[in-house]
Amino acid sequence: MKKKILSVLMCTALAAGMLAGCGGGSGSGSSDSAGSSDGGKTYAIVTKSAGNPYNEKEAEGFQEVIEAAGGTCIVQNPEAATADAQITVIQSLISQGVDSIAIAANDANALASVCQEAMDAGIKVCTLDSDVNSATRATFCNQAGVQEVGQALIDAVYDITGGEGQYAILSATSQATNQNAWIEAMKSVQESDEKYSKLELVAVEYGDDEPQKSTDKTQALLQNYPDLKVICAPTTVGISAAAKVLQDQGSSVKLTGLGLPSEMAEYIGADDAHSCPYMFLWNPIDLGKLAGYTSIALVDGTITGAVGDTFEAGDMENSPYTLSELADGSGASEIILGPPFQFNPDNIAEWKDIY
Numbered sequence: 001m002k003k004k005i006l007s008v009l010m011c012t013a014l015a016a017g018m019l020a021g022c023g024g025g026s027g028s029g030s031s032d033s034a035g036s037s038d039g040g041k042t043y044a045i046v047t048k049s050a051g052n053p054y055n056e057k058e059a060e061g062f063q064e065v066i067e068a069a070g071g072t073c074i075v076q077n078p079e080a081a082t083a084d085a086q087i088t089v090i091q092s093l094i095s096q097g098v099d100s101i102a103i104a105a106n107d108a109n110a111l112a113s114v115c116q117e118a119m120d121a122g123i124k125v126c127t128l129d130s131d132v133n134s135a136t137r138a139t140f141c142n143q144a145g146v147q148e149v150g151q152a153l154i155d156a157v158y159d160i161t162g163g164e165g166q167y168a169i170l171s172a173t174s175q176a177t178n179q180n181a182w183i184e185a186m187k188s189v190q191e192s193d194e195k196y197s198k199l200e201l202v203a204v205e206y207g208d209d210e211p212q213k214s215t216d217k218t219q220a221l222l223q224n225y226p227d228l229k230v231i232c233a234p235t236t237v238g239i240s241a242a243a244k245v246l247q248d249q250g251s252s253v254k255l256t257g258l259g260l261p262s263e264m265a266e267y268i269g270a271d272d273a274h275s276c277p278y279m280f281l282w283n284p285i286d287l288g289k290l291a292g293y294t295s296i297a298l299v300d301g302t303i304t305g306a307v308g309d310t311f312e313a314g315d316m317e318n319s320p321y322t323l324s325e326l327a328d329g330s331g332a333s334e335i336i337l338g339p340p341f342q343f344n345p346d347n348i349a350e351w352k353d354i355y
């Protein structure tokens with residue numbers, strides 16, 4: 001644990017000091033880049049939207065790796081968490097002739113055409129956090145296995161409800177491939193095991209990764225389901241919005257899901273005064289770093305995106321990484337960062353100042 005904390009602290013401090021380097025373009029046409037000594041190679045990352053703290057941490061990790069390797073880095077933060085906004089910035093990157101693009105996708109299918117366009121132009125395309133159609137990218141940097149996340153979330157719901165009662169899910173967008181996959185995994189686990197038979201999923205709502213909309217959806221859930229026991233929010237924006245609503249209102253409804261420690265520390269607690277007993281996440285800085293190392297390996301030819309390819313990822317804890325096969329039977333590859341990590345009252349203070 002200490003090794004990981006020191007690594008994250010070093011990464012965060014290094015990224016924060018890079019004022020002239022890879023900047024975050026907040027609009028569809030804006031970007032800042034650093035000079036390159038890496039053969040003039042340019043590496044881009046497209047986040048889900050501007051103003052998303054989780055995405056900002058991913059970009060920090062990506063930036064740190066690319067610049068340490070001497071590459072030119074471009075960060076593009078679309079103005080909205082939509083496929084159209086991402087398509088606009090990806091088309092701009094294609095016209096700039098970048099060498100690679102890493103994308104946290106807002107929509108798997110809507111982005112397929114522009115990703116294929118980038119690949120046809122000779123650009124290496126990978127995804128992180130949320131995938132696109134697997135035929136239109138080289139590989140996917142996955143924060144954790146889908147089944148592992150789904151299992152962790154449904155087990156948390158089971159634990160916090162006492163094994164029975166109503167729960168609801170507050171997700172991001174209805175097209176978000178990662179959230180949708182985790183939700184389906186939760187449902188699959190619940191349906192396949194009698195242990196969860198007394199749990200009732202009453203609603204899946206979408207806050208579109210917008211704080212106000214997520215707040216409104218949480219309030220609607222409380223009004224529409226008076227017997228609700230738990231809300232599970234597999235999105236950092238949604239969980240922080242829901243946590244505030246529940247805690248401010250002194251609601252007996254509890255919360256779990258995926259959140260940033262820095263945003264959720266004041267809501268984590270085992271008593272009635274706190275809305276979230278515990279939650280999960282991975283290190284978004286490390287996920288961005290993994291995408292950076294993956295992009296470099298794709299550009300220099302160390303990997304092609306084929307299952308079984310292996311590459312080194314600096315001092316990352318699980319390096320070297322080997323590309324594994326997606327569980328969907330497509331034959332496409334993914335790279336698993338690691339298992340989800342639980343943040344609870346015992347460790348939240350340790351992590352809240354890190355990310």
